[in-house]
Each structure stands twice: as structure tokens, then as C-alpha cells.
């Protein structure tokens with residue numbers, strides 16, 4: 001064995017002992033170059049390097065091969081290349097294959113060697129390719145024209161890591177191989193090495209470019225993330241600014257409305273009257289003091305009455321004179337018969353005109369009374385608003401901007417509010433629990449309200465006020481959010497105009513019945529149980545809507561034809577409840593017929609300006625005197641004139657006997673309750 005051959009063996013030994021598989025490949029390459037390659041006249045042709053049919057071998061197999069077997073050299077090369085192919089499947093687009101094919105001669109050889117030396121970098125290549133794809137079609141943007149360069153780079157990339165870690169080995173290899181190889185081989189190898197170096201340099205450059213690119217991308221991504229965050233913040237700020245502007249506007253409008261309402265009250269108080277304070281010893285009470293217009297009107301009426309009395313007296317004296325003349329007792333003061341008749345005619349005519357004047361003043365007084373009623377309600381509203389703890393334009397639940405008080409009920413205050421999320425007006429009903437109440441009573445009230453909410457929230461119909469939301473404000477207060485109805489309620493309408501023309505009354509009752517039909521066509525039927533003018537609201541176009549389901553009852557599925565037991569009587573308003581609800585001798589059975597009765601009472605009230613039973617009575621008196629229990633027959637006043645169909649509908653609704661009274665779905669069939677053309 002020649003010295004150079006021995007040196008080759010040493011190198012093989014040295015390189016084979018390196019656990020790095022690439023080093024082992026290099027060692028084998030080195031070995032081939034040092035000695036075993038000597039008998040091979042020239043590098044094997046490229047197609048010898050790849051033997052597709054070679055049996056697949058694991059990397060361990062390769063490690064276990066005899067290190068210096070002379071037959072190993074070529075086989076080893078084949079084996080290694082085969083191994084490499086298995087480890088790094090070529091990409092389907094054949095880029096890599098092309099990369100190999102694009103090098104010719106020694107370059108080709110060099111590529112093969114580079115493949116032989118490296119398995120791990122192949123994984124780097126595929127990763128890089130993936131990254132390249134990940135960056136989008138940008139890679140293609142560099143141009144298909146540069147494909148060869150790209151491919152070279154791709155191939156070179158596989159050597160990058162090798163280059164980093166094994167530059168010394170290559171240098172070593174170069175010096176040793178120069179010692180053992182012939183001039184041709186040496187030149188070829190040197191060419192090969194310089195090519196590899198070139199590629200290493202390209203790869204290094206590529207790597208640094210990639211690093212730079214990656215830094216740039218990271219910076220870009222950071223910048224974009226920051227920009228996005230800024231935009232979001234700006235958007236948020238813009239939204240809060242918009243909301244601030246909006247709520248400021250709403251508040252300004254509401255404040256102006258409050259001021260206007262107070263000025264109007266002052267003016268009207270002067271005209272119609274005001275609440276005064278009266279002291280009786282230590283007791284201070286409030287009394288109503290009429291305003292100037294009512295005082296003037298009353299004094300006109302008083303003076304007319306006085307004039308009337310004077311005329312009546314004068315007529316009496318005329319009659320007396322006539323009779324005195326007849327019996328001859330006072331001949332001097334006697335008047336001719338004609339004079340007496342004339343005087344009497346004058347008095348009668350004057351009395352007639354006084355009566356006319358009086359009637360006019362009385363009509364005016366009635367109007368004042370209505371205005372006075374409205375003024376008193378408005379005064380009460382303003383006083384309630386001033387005393388309310390929610391009068392300072394709070395935003396509830398981060399969403400509802402409270403504006404002005406609409407009114408106050410038994411345990412609740414209703415505010416007009418603006419929904420800052422849905423951008424619409426709503427009515428916020430604030431249910432206040434009395435702090436003095438026992439915990440048990442509070443819980444019962446809350447249960448009651450939640451029950452109402454659960455019933456009401458499922459109701460979606462144009463003639464039923466929508467319930468949008470419910471939330472707690474504090475331990476003693478919660479809020480329900482309702483559809484806002486900007487018109488008055490029917491109670492206020494009837495206070496302002498006690499008698500409605502039949503046409504108007506009909507359209508209202510038809511809508512109420514449509515709401516009731518909806519309640520009775522659901523799988524879970526509902527009895528409202530508290531239908532009264534105060535619970536019928538109007539929206540801005542005049543659509544009537546039923547509200548307040550606080551006393552309503554859900555009709556159980558298995559209820560018989562006679563209705564369901566009224567377990568909790570509740571406190572409906574007695575003028576509007578049917579006789580069966582007053583029967584204390586047994587637990588009443590109720591059905592939708594309760595609502596039919598209430599609707600009949602309301603319709604009567606709209607047409608005739610008074611309720612059919614117990615109109616002038618208090619709730620307490622109605623109970624005491626069994627007014628409704630005795631309401632067997634409804635009577636109609638002669639005025640105003642009302643159609644027979646309307647009267648017939650009322651009669652049917654107010655059928656005393658519950659069994660004979662039609663239910664909601666039956667009475668809704670009445671032609672009078674439908675506008676459909678027949």
C-alpha cells in the first residue's frame with residue numbers, strides 16, 4: 001500500500017469516526033479521492049451516481065458499513081446518493097432535479113457531491129421552499145426567468161449549513177487530495193471545490209439576505225400591528241366621541257324640553273290654577289287654587305246667574321201686578337195687559353239668551369277642567385321628575401341614556417331613554433323596591449317582575465309593546481326596557497277627549513282585539529287580566545299597543561273549557577274586571593273571556609265618555625256595593641248616536657254569564673272587528 005494510500009486510509013478512519021453523517025460522507029469522498037479513487041480513471045458518469053433500483057437502506061445501515069472496504073468507495077457513493085434521495089424526496093415540481101440537471105460536467109459532479117455530503121440541508125431546502133411559498137407567489141414575482149438561478153440557490157441552500165460547519169474539512173480535503181491525486185483529478189476536484197466555495201458564498205449571501213428580509217418582515221409586521229392597534233384605538237375614540245356628542249345633544253334637547261315644560265306650567269298655572277298650601281293649626285295640607293281664567297269664567301257664570309234671578313224676580317212681580325189689577329187692590333201701579341205681556345216676553349227672551357251664554361260658559365268650563373286635569377298630571381310628572389334619583393341623565397347598563405320622566409306608576413318610574421347601541425328611543429321602566437320591605441317581599445316582587453319579563457319578552461306583535469331587555473341597577477332597583485310609544489296612552493286620550501267618534505273608537509278596539517287574538521293563538525295562551533285605558537299606548541303613527549303584563553296569566557295546556565283557576569287574584573282595576581272575578585264564594589275559573597269583558601268596557605267608555613258600571617264610584621265602593629256582581633245588563637245612553645253593530649258588540653262582550661260570553665277567538669270573528677272587504 002503506498003504512503004498516499006495509507007494517508008487516505010487515515011483520513012477515512014478519521015472522518016468515518018465522526019458521528020456526523022455528513023462528515024462520514026465527506027470522509028468517504030475523501031477516501032475515494034485519496035486512494036481508492038486512484039484506479040478509477042475519471043469520475044463516474046452522472047447516471048452511475050443515482051441508482052433508483054438500489055435497495056432502500058437506513059442511515060444506520062450506512063453507518064454499519066465497513067469503513068475502508070475498497071469496493072465500498074463506488075458502492076458507498078451510490079449508496080449514499082441513494083440514501084440521500086430517500087431522505088429528501090424531490091419536490092413534485094422537480095425543481096431540485098432541474099437544479100442538478102442544470103449543472104454540466106464538473107458542476108454537475110459538484111452538485112452530486114454536495115448532495116452526497118449533506119442530508120440535513122435538504123430538509124432546510126424543503127423548509128425554505130415552504131417559507132418561500134408561505135411568502136406567497138412573491139417568489140414567482142422574482143420572475144420565472146431567474147428560475148435557474150433560483151434553482152442553483154435552492155441547491156446551494158442545501159450546502160449552506162455544510163459550508164458553515166465544514167469549511168475546514170473542505171480546505172483540509174483540498175490540501176490532502178492535492179497530495180494524492182493526479183493532475184487531472186486534482187484540477188477537477190479543485191474546480192469542484194471552488195464551485196462549492198462559490199456556492200457557499202452565494203448561500204451565505206442568500207442567508208444574510210433572508211435574515212435581512214425576515215427582520216424587515218418582522219418590522220413590517222410589528223408596524224402593521226401597531227398601526228392596527230392605533231386604528232382600533234382611534235376608532236374607539238371616534239365612537240366614544242360620537243356617543244358623547246350624541247348624548248350631549250340628547251341631554252341638551254331634554255334639558256330644553258324640561259325648561260319648556262316648566263315655563264308652560266307656569267303660564268298655565270296662572271290661567272288654570274296651582275297647588276297652594278293650607279294650614280289648619282299644625283296640619284299643613286295642599287289645596288287647589290283656581291287660576292285667573294277659571295276665576296273669570298266662574299264670575300261670569302255667577303253674574304249670569306244673578307241676572308237670571310233678577311229677571312225671574314221681575315217676571316214674578318209682573319205677574320203679581322197683573323193679579324193685583326184684577327182684584328182692584330192697586331189701581332195706580334197697575335199696567336195694561338198688553339204692557340205686562342210685552343214685559344214678560346222681554347224677560348223670557350233675555351232668559352233664553354242668558355241660558356245660551358251660560359251653556360257656552362259651561363262648555364268652556366268643561367274644557368278648562370280637562371286642561372286643569374292635564375296640568376295637574378303634568379305638574380305631578382315634573383314633581384316626580386324633580387324627586388327622582390334618575391333625573392340626572394345617567395347612562396344605564398353602558399347603553400341606555402336616560403332622558404325625561406314619562407310617568408310614575410305604583411312601584412315604578414318610566415323614563416324616555418335613548419339606546420346608544422341600537423340608536424333608537426326606548427322606555428326604561430325602573431322598578432324600585434321599597435327599602436323598608438322585608439327581604440321576602442322584595443324577593444316576591446322580583447319574582448313577579450321576572451315572571452312578567454319572561455311572558456312579555458316572547459311577545460312579538462305590532463299591537464303588543466315589545467320588551468327588549470331587563471337588568472339590575474342595584475340591590476333595590478332593576479330596569480325593564482320597552483319599546484317607546486311616543487303617543488299618549490288611551491287613559492290620557494280619554495281624559496283630554498272623553499268621547500271619541502265611533503270611527504276612531506272602532507279602529508282602536510280592532511287593534512286591541514288583534515293583540516288579544518295573537519295572545520290566544522300562541523301555543524302558550526296568555527290572559528292579560530289588566531286591560532284598561534292606561535295599558536293601551538300609541539306609537540307616533542297612532543298604532544295602539546297593549547302593555548303591562550304584570551298581572552297576566554299563562555293558560556296551562558290541560559285547562560278545561562270553563563277556564564283555569566285564578567290562583568293569585570292580583571289587583572286588576574275593578575271597573576274593567578268581569579263579575580266572575582268578584583265571586584268570593586269559590587275560586588274563580590278564568591279564561592280569555594276576562595279580556596273580552598275588559599275590552600267591552602273600554603269600547604263603551606270610548607263611545608259614551610263613561611264606564612258602563614260604577615263610573616263615578618271608587619274602587620273600594622265597587623267592592624263594597626257589589627257593583628260588578630250586579631252588572632247584569634248594560635244600558636246605553638241615547639247620546640251620542642252609536643251604530644247598532646257597535647252596541648251589539650258591547651252587549652256580547654259584557655255578557656254577564658261567563659259560560660255564555662264568547663272568548664277572544666270567537667268574538668274576533670265579528671264582522672265589526674274586521675276591515676276586510678266581504
Ligand SMILES: Nc1ncnc2c1ncn2[C@@H]1O[C@H](COP(=O)(O)OP(=O)(O)OP(=O)(O)O)[C@@H](O)[C@H]1O
Pocket residue numbers: 406407408409410411412413414427429465482483484485486488489534535537547548
Ligand atoms: N313603553 C312606553 N312608552 C311610552 N310611555 C310609557 C311606556 N310605558 C309606560 N309609559 C308611560 O309611563 C307612565 C307610567 O307607566 P306605568 O306602567 O309605570 O304606570 P301605570 O300603568 O300607571 O302604573 P302601574 O304599573 O303601577 O299600574 C304612564 O304614563 C305610561 O303612559
